[in-house]
Amino acid sequence: MKILNFGSLNIDYVYQVEHFVQAGETISSTRRETFPGGKGLNQSVALSRSGSEVYHAGGIGKYDGQFLKELLRDSNVNTDFVQEMDCPTGHAIIQVNSKGNNCILLFGGANVQLDKLYIDEVFKNFDEGDYLVLQNEVNNLDYIVKSAHKKKMVIFLNPSPFNSVITDLNLDMVDCFLLNEIEAQSMCGIETDDIDKLIEEMKRKFPKAKFVLTLGKDGVCYFDDKNMYRHGIYDVEVVDTTAAGDTFSGYFISSISKNLCVEESLKIASIASSMAVSKSGAAVSIPLLKEVENSNLRLIK
Ligand code: RIB
Numbered sequence: 001m002k003i004l005n006f007g008s009l010n011i012d013y014v015y016q017v018e019h020f021v022q023a024g025e026t027i028s029s030t031r032r033e034t035f036p037g038g039k040g041l042n043q044s045v046a047l048s049r050s051g052s053e054v055y056h057a058g059g060i061g062k063y064d065g066q067f068l069k070e071l072l073r074d075s076n077v078n079t080d081f082v083q084e085m086d087c088p089t090g091h092a093i094i095q096v097n098s099k100g101n102n103c104i105l106l107f108g109g110a111n112v113q114l115d116k117l118y119i120d121e122v123f124k125n126f127d128e129g130d131y132l133v134l135q136n137e138v139n140n141l142d143y144i145v146k147s148a149h150k151k152k153m154v155i156f157l158n159p160s161p162f163n164s165v166i167t168d169l170n171l172d173m174v175d176c177f178l179l180n181e182i183e184a185q186s187m188c189g190i191e192t193d194d195i196d197k198l199i200e201e202m203k204r205k206f207p208k209a210k211f212v213l214t215l216g217k218d219g220v221c222y223f224d225d226k227n228m229y230r231h232g233i234y235d236v237e238v239v240d241t242t243a244a245g246d247t248f249s250g251y252f253i254s255s256i257s258k259n260l261c262v263e264e265s266l267k268i269a270s271i272a273s274s275m276a277v278s279k280s281g282a283a284v285s286i287p288l289l290k291e292v293e294n295s296n297l298r299l300i301k
Helices: 039-049 066-074 116-123 141-150 181-188 195-205 244-257 262-277 289-293
Strands: 003-006 010-016 031-037 054-061 078-085 090-096 102-107 131-134 154-157 176-180 210-214 220-223 228-231
Touching: 003 039, 003 116, 003 244, 031 039, 031 066, 039 054, 039 066, 039 131, 039 244, 054 066, 066 078, 116 141, 131 141, 131 244, 141 154, 176 181, 176 244, 181 195, 181 210, 195 210, 195 220, 210 244, 220 262, 228 262, 244 262, 262 289
Parallel strands: 003 054, 003 131, 010 090, 054 078, 131 154, 154 176, 176 210
Antiparallel strands: 010 031, 090 102, 210 220, 220 228
């Protein structure tokens, strides 16, 4: 079984600010750093650092994106399918406030220049039972999902950032969704604080799918048509939440692919993402499996 991640590769420009800039306001940042990022790249790094063999597909600009490919390579991700293009690499402008929370502005660049011929070439290397990992920062997502479904691959979708591209997909082709409450509400077309109601609605709408729903300070839950498991959060000092969700997704999918049970997979992924929030940056904050296994973080709920 192979894991293919078709996803974004971004240059993250991270600005440390006291508070997020408001409409009409001009503020100064106290620091600017440049990091490798992109939900796709982060998830591939997390998959690999948790011990899985992963192939990354996506696009970078040939003049400004080489360091992203190098970071993937250094993290043992296979980059044979990373396309180098004659356009700028995608980037993200990220504000991180004094509480460690972020807000992100994206520029698609090479991430949104993937054509069908290239996608077909990549899929020639994958077969029934292989995993496909997806987020929503590349173009032709619909075509990618349909191609994987035709091949009977197992499709994991993190519907982030959520927009009409997601609602226009045939979501019945997705085997497992990894998402937060807001994305779940958007997918179901309801607004509610009642998590049980949200879960029932997701099960009703997508009866064959599995779900991993992150609940912020209430931890995470997994559910499908028969099972439900929950896991709490760990006590860490929050420095930067960027890539916490990506770390969780990569670690969870990797653990499941190694046939670990759902409870253990939730635990490992939760520890890994807690460790990621205690460091600055996206991909560079993702821990190695050894560090996760040796961590002595305290479960608080
Ligand atoms: O999930 C975090 C990522 O979102 C950042 O690395 C940024 O590039 C955006 O894609």
